[in-house]
Amino acid sequence: MNKIYKVALISDERKIEIVEKTLPQPESNQVLVKIDSCAICTLEQRIFSGVMKRYPFAGGHEAAGIIVEVGKNVKNLKAGDKVATRMLTSCGQCYYCRNGHENQCVISYKADIHEGIGGPGGLAEYMMLDAKTLYRMADDLDLSHAALSEPLACCVHSINNANIELGNDVVVIGVGIMGAFHIQLAKMRGARVIACEVDEARLEVAEKMGADILVNSKEGNTIQKVKELTEGRGADVVFCTAALTQLAEDSIQMVGKVGRVVMYSSFHPDKPIELNVNSVHSKEMNITGAVNANTRDFLVATKLLSNKMIDPSLLISEVVAFENIEYAFERAIDPKTYRVVVKM
Numbered sequence: 517m518n519k520i521y522k523v524a525l526i527s528d529e530r531k532i533e534i535v536e537k538t539l540p541q542p543e544s545n546q547v548l549v550k551i552d553s554c555a556i557c558t559l560e561q562r563i564f565s566g567v568m569k570r571y572p573f574a575g576g577h578e579a580a581g582i583i584v585e586v587g588k589n590v591k592n593l594k595a596g597d598k599v600a601t602r603m604l605t606s607c608g609q610c611y612y613c614r615n616g617h618e619n620q621c622v623i624s625y626k627a628d629i630h631e632g633i634g635g636p637g638g639l640a641e642y643m644m645l646d647a648k649t650l651y652r653m654a655d656d657l658d659l660s661h662a663a664l665s666e667p668l669a670c671c672v673h674s675i676n677n678a679n680i681e682l683g684n685d686v687v688v689i690g691v692g693i694m695g696a697f698h699i700q701l702a703k704m705r706g707a708r709v710i711a712c713e714v715d716e717a718r719l720e721v722a723e724k725m726g727a728d729i730l731v732n733s734k735e736g737n738t739i740q741k742v743k744e745l746t747e748g749r750g751a752d753v754v755f756c757t758a759a760l761t762q763l764a765e766d767s768i769q770m771v772g773k774v775g776r777v778v779m780y781s782s783f784h785p786d787k788p789i790e791l792n793v794n795s796v797h798s799k800e801m802n803i804t805g806a807v808n809a810n811t812r813d814f815l816v817a818t819k820l821l822s823n824k825m826i827d828p829s830l831l832i833s834e835v836v837a838f839e840n841i842e843y844a845f846e847r848a849i850d851p852k853t854y855r856v857v858v859k860m
């Protein structure tokens with residue numbers, strides 16, 4: 517007799533529905549994973565709160581679990597292994613995939629994990645995944661930490677785009693979970709990190725993550741402050757991790773000559789900003805973005821977590837049981853929380 521398992525769907529604004537599916541058998545390169553933890557990311561929060569109306573949607577792309585069974589062609593994974601999943605699928609055939617930029621794949625997010633249901637589907641008791649999307653984690657790693665591989669991998673990608681050099685002055689704007697990861701990673705790259713944030717509690721988190729200088733953006737002119745801290749030059753690197761276009765403008769103004777600005781955050785609404793092109797020309801400034809993670813970034817993130825080089829425990833605000841998933845979403849959309857992790 518086939519086993520039944522549960523999948524959570526966002527069925528409408530602020531509504532979660534649980535549906536039941538039949539558990540398939542893994543074939544060839546497939547791996548059956550019993551999901552342990554799945555974090556609720558911004559995409560899921562936007563759909564749940566109604567900012568993006570895409571119903572029904574099987575949310576959850578930050579998942580980790582334990583392998584139950586592998587298909588006959590799977591060689592490097594076995595039952596009992598702890599794994600994190602890279603749910604952003606890449607085709608492996610398009611120009612970008614072949615050029616090492618799987619994060620820019622033209623047909624990403626096509627995965628149909630649970631038969632007949634759209635969405636990454638990590639908020640489920642089980643998932644059937646292709647072996648190439650799974651990354652083995654250390655046996656002693658807390659699986660709620662493993663679930664944060666995806667957001668960490670996106671930040672690894674962003675850090676790589678900024679070419680941080682030893683001793684660089686790096687500004688991180690916004691200390692949400694992404695800003696907090698940027699702080700830790702920039703410190704590992706040998707930077708002096710200046711964290712800018714309006715919320716005092718988040719500035720405390722920034723300090724614990726290793727930020728050297730804390731700037732409360734509500735007190736005085738942040739651009740001026742960054743210039744003072746850098747002998748008038750401006751920063752070598754600025755990461756904008758907050759979704760306000762005004763802050764994107766500020767980021768460009770606080771970077772110095774041959775500096776790099778990374779627009780990490782997505783912007784909704786995507787309001788145009790003022791930009792003096794001549795300053796880009798004369799300062800030789802580099803303005804770029806960072807979206808998602810490629811396979812290499814993901815591997816790096818899983819190693820950093822497995823080897824306990826990055827400790828994300830402060831960034832998990834609450835772990836909530838699957839039975840209380842609606843409450844988990846309500847908590848996740850509260851701007852005061854970092855990640856809320858659903859425990860299956």
Ligand SMILES: [Zn+2]
Binds near residue numbers: 557558578666
């Ligand atoms: Zn995410």
Ligand SMILES: [Zn+2]
Binds near residue numbers: 608620
């Ligand atoms: Zn592709």
